[in-house]
Amino acid sequence: MWPLAFISEEDFKNHVKLTIEKYGEKLESFDLKRFNKNIVDPVKLIFDKTVYHATWDEIISNEIFRQRDKSNNNDIGYFHQRIFQYIENCRVPENGKEGGWDVIYENENGITLPDGFIVHRIYVEMKNKHNTMNSSSAGKTFMKMQNQLLKDDDCACFLVEAIAKKSQNIKWETTVDKQKMGHKLIRRVSIDQFYALVTGQEDAFYQMCLILPQTIQSVVDTMDELNIPRDTVIEEIKSLAKELDIESEDLSIAMAVYMLGFNSYDGFSNLK
Template identity: 75%
Template sequence: MSWTLSFISEDDFTNHVRATIQKYGDKLKSFDLKRFNKNIVDPVKLIFDKSVYRASWDEIISNEIFRQRDKSNNNDIGYFHQRIFQYMPFCHVPPNGEEGGWDVIYKNPNGIVLPDNSIVHTVYVEMKNKHNTMNSASAGKTFIKMQNQLLKDDDCACFLVEAIAKQSQNIKWETTVDGQRVGHRLIRRVSMDQFYALVTGQNDAFYQMCMVLPQKIQEVVATADSTLIPEDSVMRELKAIAAKNSLANEDLSIAMAIYMLGFPSYNGFAR
């Protein structure tokens, strides 16, 4: 298949996808029963989930493993959204915590046209995965940071870029600071598709990237080291424990094996 993205090379995109997958790190390691119960699962919830959702034990255990893996994956996807801009023209991704702590700095000597047709030459970006990840205190702190940047540089704008915004937008950001509603035309709330469009000059650049992403992930995973493909043994271990229980049926025996994950010393369960 020919490469269709003009704003990033296939090699750079492939390397970035591979780096993102590698960021998953420990979360890609296989789950055995000990790791599965490291923070002690809630056996009663698993029992309810199985019955209410009419699922098999294999499905319930797989879902719980997925939930445990997924808890910290947002940071890895944040890495994908942020670091991809290092490969795009006029964009710079500072090392974490450096250069003011901005996630992306976009400098274009030809000028950057904002929706009101004003022109700046630099955009400082604070990037968030989702529109509702900031509480009021965090939002206020971020807005003040952007205000301070405008005071230091009168030829810039500051963007709060959201990967998952409520809608496609590039609007003046208004929030509350010290109980006062504040806003500034150069401090903007921008959806990821609109930021891609601004940087690349292509309105559907983010869409184009999303269309090639699934196949590229599959290609990278298919050629990856076998350690990137987890082989979870939790269900097999639970069935082995269940087989030793002298209970009426397999379903109850597995339920008892799960109960023992959370209640091994409780009255009636302890042996």
């Protein structure tokens, strides 16, 4: 029995597959050129290796993971946002359409907010994490929501956070032009509370999380074209280290790492 009442198994698996496909080039293998595309910080790598008692293999592997992870956050944002296109009464506008909102939820029977106020539409700005907006971005988002309330007196605006500090559906208060602002129809909502509101199922987000791991595995198992990265960075660094003809292996690898960022600096340039 498929456990999610608010989305079909076919739609959910399709959405997971599309999210995995968004990983795209991040699944491509890392060679030394790609690894150092934006020039890594050799001093940080050496501090990290020593302080954390890690091997060179572990530190390089962690840095590759960090670079991949930085790009993957946008793909997970895609997952959180676009799943609502499969949920009744929700739609996900194309980029730049319908005011640029991430999700719009409408219910002709009315939507009851925590304070008892009833509206028929909710416009959503979605964020992956509660601390991803600086004060300027928060101010602009709040003003966008204010303008929407002026245009539509039968709506509320939500800032929905996938990773919130806690489960909540509260009045959002922020600073705009150095003044503290707030409105009962502009709300800060954790994603579990938004799932509950649009599906009518209190633990809908929890149920989705329960089925997600096995669904991802099931989808990955069927994707023959999915790349399995074969990173060669550490092998290339060790090969460069051997060419430096330094007796200590650890120091020779450290010098090879230094060369990633400092190869034109005085002293280092002579090692080439």
